[in-house]
Amino acid sequence: MIANLLSLYIQTLTEGILEWDDSFPTEMAGIWSIDKVTAKGDCCGGYRCAVMATLTDQSV
Numbered sequence: 001m002i003a004n005l006l007s008l009y010i011q012t013l014t015e016g017i018l019e020w021d022d023s024f025p026t027e028m029a030g031i032w033s034i035d036k037v038t039a040k041g042d043c044c045g046g047y048r049c050a051v052m053a054t055l056t057d058q059s060v
Contacts, residue, residue: 030058
């Protein structure tokens with residue numbers, strides 16, 4: 001059940017974008033297109049997600 005929900009959550013994330021404002025370092029701020037999300041962990045110890053993304057607009 002948890003694995004199915006996590007899979008659904010990751011699928012939703014990978015179809016979206018990240019938008020980081022100027023509160024992030026200059027080289028990170030902007031609009032990013034998500035390329036890949038990798039999740040590791042379990043329900044007892046928690047999960048960590050790594051997001052690979054391509055910067056599409058740095059004018060934010």
